[in-house]
Amino acid sequence: MPSDPKSAVLALEDGTVYRGRAFGAARTVVGEAVFNTSMTGYQEILTDPSYFAQIITMTAVQIGNYGTSPDDEESDGPKASGFVVRDLSPVVSNWRSVESLPDYLERHGVPGLSGVDTRAITKRLRVAGAMNACLSTEGLTDGEAVERAREWTGLVGVDYVKAVTVKEAYQFEDGVTRQPFTVPGTNLYTDPHREKIYKVAALDFGAKRSIFRKLRMHGFDVWVLPADASPEQIAELKPDALFLSNGPGDPAAVTYAHKTVAKAMQDYPTFGICFGHQVITHALDAPTYKLKFGHRGGNQPVKNIETGVVSITAQNHGFAAKREDLENRGAVVTEINLNDDTVEGLRHKDLPVFSVQYHPEAAPGPNDADPLFTQFYDMVSTVKG
C-alpha cells in the first residue's frame, strides 16, 4: 500500500492510522490533528492563520466542489499544515473559481488526504482529545508515520504568532466601500450613520482579513502592527482604540504581548477576538488552559448571560480561560458556550475593554455576532466623543 504513489496516510500519536488517497502537494507534515464542523468555507479555513501547525479534518462529507478564489483568502495563502476530507469533489462548479482545491494546495505546498472515514477520525479526537499527527503523501509506512507524529513537540508553550504576524506596520485598505449597504435577509450592513471614522491600532497575531474588513465597514481606519509592537509604537499612531486579533498556537507563549496589552488597555478602548481575548486574559494575569479537542466550526451556540440572547457562532480555538480565574482578576464573564459551559466572552469591570472567544466576522459562518463591531464603535464613541 505505501508504494502506491496516490496513497496518503494520517497517523495519530496514539498509533491510529488512516489511509486514503493523496491530493495537493507531495509532502510529509506534522501538526496537531483537529476537526472542523463548518459546512462551507474550506478556503477561508485553510487560510486562517490560527490554523498554523494544525492538520484539519473536515466533517462535511464533500469538499472542493466550488474550487478556490483569491477573494476567499483570509491571508496570503493556506496556513494549515495538512487537510483531510471524506470525499474530494471530482467536479469544480462555480463561476468564482479560478483553481481547483488540489491545484491550489499543491501550488502552496500543502498535502491532502481524501477517501478516509472522517467521522471515525472526529470521534477519535473527541474521545481521546486533539493529538499530534503526521500526514504524508510520500510512501511512509504506518510505523514511520506514527513515529513522526510522536516526535513532534506539540503546540503547548510554542510561539507560532511570530511565524504569521506582519513584519512592518501598514494601513489595511482593500477597497471595502463605506457606502451604506445591507444584505437583504441578514444583519450584514455598513453602518450608514458613521460620520466620524475612528483610528484603531490592530495588533496582528495572525489576523483574518475579514476582521479588518468588518472594522472598516463599521467606521474604523485600521492600522496593523506587528504582534511584538511596544506600547510606545502603539502610542505613536495616536489611535482612538486598540484591537487584538485572532492567532495560532498557545496564547501563554506570547509574554511580550501580555505586557504590552496590560499597559495599552489602560489607555485605549479595546476589543479582542479569540487569541486577542486570550491575550487580554493573560494581561489580566489570569491563565489559559488547553481544551480537550477545542471548538472549530460554524455551529457553536453561545449565550450572553447578561442579556439572555443566544447566538450561533463561528469558532476556532483550542485554548480557553476559566470563569473563576477571570472574575478573580477584574473581568466580568459575559458569554458562555452552551455545549460545554466554557467562557466565550468578557468585559473589564472598570475599563472600556471587551472580548470574545469566538469569531464575530464569521468567514465562514453565521453572522449572528456581527453587531459586536457596532458595539465596539459605540464604546469608542462614548469614550472619545
Ligand SMILES: NC(=O)CC[C@H](N)C(=O)O
Ligand atoms: N482563532 C484563534 O485566534 C485561536 C486562538 C488560539 N490559537 C487557540 O487555539 O485557542
